Amino acid sequence: MSLVETIEKMAVDARAASRQLRKAGSSQKNDALKRMADMLMARREEIIAENQKDLSHAEEAGLSAAMIDRLTLDAKVIQAMADGLLEVAGLKDPVGEVTGMWKRPNGLLAGKVRIPLGVIGFIFESRPNVTIDAAALCLKSGNAVILKGGSEAIHSNKFLGNLMMEALKEAGLPEKAIQVIRTTDREAVNILIGLEDHLDVIIPRGGEGLIRFVTANSRVPVLKHYKGVCHVYVDKYADVQMAVEICLNSKVQRPGVCNAMETMLVHKDIASAFLPEMSGRFSKAGVEIRGCPETIRLVSKATPAQDSDWAAEFLDLILAVKIVSNMEEALEHIEKYGSHHTEAIVTADYERSQRFLSDVDSSVVLINASTRFNDGGQLGLGAEIGINTSKLHAFGPMGLEELTTLKFIVYGQGQTRE
Amino acid sequence: MSLVETIEKMAVDARAASRQLRKAGSSQKNDALKRMADMLMARREEIIAENQKDLSHAEEAGLSAAMIDRLTLDAKVIQAMADGLLEVAGLKDPVGEVTGMWKRPNGLLAGKVRIPLGVIGFIFESRPNVTIDAAALCLKSGNAVILKGGSEAIHSNKFLGNLMMEALKEAGLPEKAIQVIRTTDREAVNILIGLEDHLDVIIPRGGEGLIRFVTANSRVPVLKHYKGVCHVYVDKYADVQMAVEICLNSKVQRPGVCNAMETMLVHKDIASAFLPEMSGRFSKAGVEIRGCPETIRLVSKATPAQDSDWAAEFLDLILAVKIVSNMEEALEHIEKYGSHHTEAIVTADYERSQRFLSDVDSSVVLINASTRFNDGGQLGLGAEIGINTSKLHAFGPMGLEELTTLKFIVYGQGQTRE
Numbered sequence: 001m002s003l004v005e006t007i008e009k010m011a012v013d014a015r016a017a018s019r020q021l022r023k024a025g026s027s028q029k030n031d032a033l034k035r036m037a038d039m040l041m042a043r044r045e046e047i048i049a050e051n052q053k054d055l056s057h058a059e060e061a062g063l064s065a066a067m068i069d070r071l072t073l074d075a076k077v078i079q080a081m082a083d084g085l086l087e088v089a090g091l092k093d094p095v096g097e098v099t100g101m102w103k104r105p106n107g108l109l110a111g112k113v114r115i116p117l118g119v120i121g122f123i124f125e126s127r128p129n130v131t132i133d134a135a136a137l138c139l140k141s142g143n144a145v146i147l148k149g150g151s152e153a154i155h156s157n158k159f160l161g162n163l164m165m166e167a168l169k170e171a172g173l174p175e176k177a178i179q180v181i182r183t184t185d186r187e188a189v190n191i192l193i194g195l196e197d198h199l200d201v202i203i204p205r206g207g208e209g210l211i212r213f214v215t216a217n218s219r220v221p222v223l224k225h226y227k228g229v230c231h232v233y234v235d236k237y238a239d240v241q242m243a244v245e246i247c248l249n250s251k252v253q254r255p256g257v258c259n260a261m262e263t264m265l266v267h268k269d270i271a272s273a274f275l276p277e278m279s280g281r282f283s284k285a286g287v288e289i290r291g292c293p294e295t296i297r298l299v300s301k302a303t304p305a306q307d308s309d310w311a312a313e314f315l316d317l318i319l320a321v322k323i324v325s326n327m328e329e330a331l332e333h334i335e336k337y338g339s340h341h342t343e344a345i346v347t348a349d350y351e352r353s354q355r356f357l358s359d360v361d362s363s364v365v366l367i368n369a370s371t372r373f374n375d376g377g378q379l380g381l382g383a384e385i386g387i388n389t390s391k392l393h394a395f396g397p398m399g400l401e402e403l404t405t406l407k408f409i410v411y412g413q414g415q416t417r418e
Numbered sequence: 419m420s421l422v423e424t425i426e427k428m429a430v431d432a433r434a435a436s437r438q439l440r441k442a443g444s445s446q447k448n449d450a451l452k453r454m455a456d457m458l459m460a461r462r463e464e465i466i467a468e469n470q471k472d473l474s475h476a477e478e479a480g481l482s483a484a485m486i487d488r489l490t491l492d493a494k495v496i497q498a499m500a501d502g503l504l505e506v507a508g509l510k511d512p513v514g515e516v517t518g519m520w521k522r523p524n525g526l527l528a529g530k531v532r533i534p535l536g537v538i539g540f541i542f543e544s545r546p547n548v549t550i551d552a553a554a555l556c557l558k559s560g561n562a563v564i565l566k567g568g569s570e571a572i573h574s575n576k577f578l579g580n581l582m583m584e585a586l587k588e589a590g591l592p593e594k595a596i597q598v599i600r601t602t603d604r605e606a607v608n609i610l611i612g613l614e615d616h617l618d619v620i621i622p623r624g625g626e627g628l629i630r631f632v633t634a635n636s637r638v639p640v641l642k643h644y645k646g647v648c649h650v651y652v653d654k655y656a657d658v659q660m661a662v663e664i665c666l667n668s669k670v671q672r673p674g675v676c677n678a679m680e681t682m683l684v685h686k687d688i689a690s691a692f693l694p695e696m697s698g699r700f701s702k703a704g705v706e707i708r709g710c711p712e713t714i715r716l717v718s719k720a721t722p723a724q725d726s727d728w729a730a731e732f733l734d735l736i737l738a739v740k741i742v743s744n745m746e747e748a749l750e751h752i753e754k755y756g757s758h759h760t761e762a763i764v765t766a767d768y769e770r771s772q773r774f775l776s777d778v779d780s781s782v783v784l785i786n787a788s789t790r791f792n793d794g795g796q797l798g799l800g801a802e803i804g805i806n807t808s809k810l811h812a813f814g815p816m817g818l819e820e821l822t823t824l825k826f827i828v829y830g831q832g833q834t835r836e
Contacts, residue, residue, distance in 0.1 A: 019753070022779075023776070023777070108791065110797050110798060115779070117809045118779070196633070200809045200810070201809070219633060221640070221808055223810070239832070245834055246832065248834075249835055335437070357827050361437075361536070363825055364825070364827075365827055366828040366830055367830055368830040368832050369828055370833065370834045372834070374826070379522070379828070380520055380528060391618045392641070392810060393811040395825050396825065396826045405810065407780065407782070407813050407814065408783070408813075409775050409782075410783070410785065410791060411785050411787075412784055412791075413786055414664065415786075415791070416663050416664060416788045417788050417790040
């Protein structure tokens with residue numbers, strides 16, 4: 001079979017599996033998830049051996065230490081994967097929920113019921129543990145999934161795919177509900193995103209280049225975010241200590257992720273009280289500051305920010321800092337340079353907190369809290385498969401519920417339309 | 419300015435307008451809608467004169483009588499447009515609704531609030547009254563809209579666009595919230611669907627060719643349905659009289675629309691009791707029947723259905739009829755040939771009604787009611803801007819609420835992430 005035929009067959013099989021899966025009860029799906037967790041633990045040694053093949057190739061290819069770290073499956077990571085599966089098993093099943101029902105004047109009873117999306121194409125890079133996380137969320141929400149991981153993790157992903165299929169079979173669910181694309185040929189991505197009659201959604205996760213490519217070329221609807229250029233605005237009425245802790249946490253708690261702060265906006269009236277202490281803390285944490293001219297005057301170690309810095313997603317211990325004359329300037333800056341991902345204000349002023357909440361057009365807007373809370377787990381969605389910064393379907397973190405849709409159901413007694 | 423520059427400028431203006439519009443209160447938006455209604459009535463003669471230019475061109479170009487009918491704006495159609503505006507003004511404003519709010523263990527109060535999508539690109543064919551309907555729904559839901567109508571209605575659409583801008587200005591709202599593309603150059607569509615940084619969604623409405631073109635080429639997310647191949651399944655336990663009335667209504671009440679029945683599936687055990695009467699009624703209504711071999715035996719006037727007939731959206735007084743051996747065969751047929759649009763069962767059996775409701779993967783699934791009820795107005799959404807048969811964002815009819823999205827808002831007291 002050609003690659004096109006292979007992937008089309010996978011998609012057709014996935015559709016058939018999804019038709020069975022959408023009828024599966026929660027206990028059966030949870031049983032499969034628990035079997036997967038058991039299997040990961042029982043066959044740990046084999047997983048590590050397969051992963052070793054990927055690691056050897058990675059070393060030969062001269063991948064960076066960070067890349068190799070992301071690729072590694074050791075006992076600890078495998079334990080975390082198993083725990084993750086049990087966590088998803090413990091979450092509420094969204095399928096079948098009737099979210100509303102109402103009577104029409106002609107006696108029709110109309111309502112909406114939650115159903116799985118159907119077949120999901122999940123395209124991701126490097127970390128093989130994402131294979132398990134994504135598969136678990138898709139399965140629990142009643143969706144079949146086709147996973148296309150990075151070529152550097154191919155041995156790990158193939159083996160994990162086999163284990164999941166075994167667990168599905170043992171649980172009496174269709175094996176083809178979780179399929180891993182078993183080639184490193186990048187053409188597989190092109191084929192997958194062209195299958196609009198077979199797939200319901202494509203979720204790409206990885207670098208901006210991959211995501212832009214998928215968005216530009218997919219005929220299947222895409223849920224994605226390009227990047228997170230997240231801001232904290234320290235208002236003139238901010239509590240200085242609170243602002244310092246929130247900004248520090250937003251920047252350094254995990255700088256390489258999309259909900260880390262990339263630009264800090266500071267009201268001019270609080271700058272001299274706030275910036276010296278803040279920059280001391282940042283300095284200790286190893287954060288490089290690129291500032292506007294006003295910032296440079298107050299922070300000795302800061303270097304001048306280039307215009308490109310305001311739109312940059314550093315994903316690193318680098319921060320752009322701008323002093324603004326008023327709140328409007330902060331809002332304008334966010335609108336111009338932000339990515340509609342996550343924005344926070346630190347203020348003790350009621351009116352300003354409310355204005356920020358309503359005016360900022362981002363998927364998560366916070367008052368007096370770290371940007372790092374834009375996360376499905378942290379916001380109470382249970383777990384997340386990704387974050388969407390397009391407005392359609394789900395704006396922000398996507399959990400189980402966001403992997404479903406609502407269909408209309410109508411109970412009649414013979415009604416016809418006049 | 420080149421066409422690219424013109425349309426990009428429209429999009430930039432629309433974004434600026436949307437930022438103002440999302441803060442506008444319901445009363446201000448309703449005021450604008452009422453002014454538009456008044457203006458339509460007051461300047462009826464001018465509208466008809468502009469429309470006359472389009473009609474003259476249409477006649478010269480030899481357009482069909484049906485096309486010319488759709489293009490015509492007379493006093494009655496204008497009255498209906500004005501009534502539609504007032505109806506939208508009377509609907510509940512979806513913007514600002516907090517759909518849920520919950521406390522996290524760390525004290526964060528997290529919730530979701532309904533916001534406009536932002537900027538909508540609406541691409542449609544022929545009927546100029548759609549200009550007004552679509553603009554009204556976008557405005558009420560706080561969205562700016564760029565409208566690209568069919569070239570045959572260009573004079574009507576331009577004039578209606580001018581009136582709406584005047585009304586917006588009078589109501590103190592940004593004029594650029596509703597913009598009509600003032601060229602008949604089809605390249606405008608290509609440009610519009612490439613503006614992913616400026617537009618939040620594209621809604622195409624018209625023939626399947628237009629919609630497929632937009633879906634294949636758009637970088638902006640698209641809400642659309644290709645076609646409605648809707649089925650009624652007459653079960654062995656159906657009430658024959660009820661089935662006759664529902665099928666007749668589903669087929670003939672308005673055959674040219676997407677929620678009309680295109681294929682009727684009949685259980686073999688009821689076929690001889692049901693089909694003779696049904697076919698008599700269809701015959702009187704001028705419906706041509708294309709049937710499976712079993713149907714041909716029972717319906718003398720029926721002609722043999724070709725395989726292509728099962729997937730056809732006739733949009734006409736033509737019906738495909740198939741006799742099935744059991745309910746599973748009906749479900750399989752719908753899965754194979756259906757378009758996930760609208761399906762109905764007629765049955766008196768409880769278990770079968772529930773199975774149909776849960777197993778059929780369509781945006782609207784009905785028990786004992788006409789397929790013609792898949793309509794935003796009929797289902798109680800107020801009015802609709804279209805129907806979506808992709809699973810993302812809104813599956814089925816889209817009203818005001820479906821022109822919005824939910825953003826997360828978080829109230830903190832200094833929380834940081836551990």
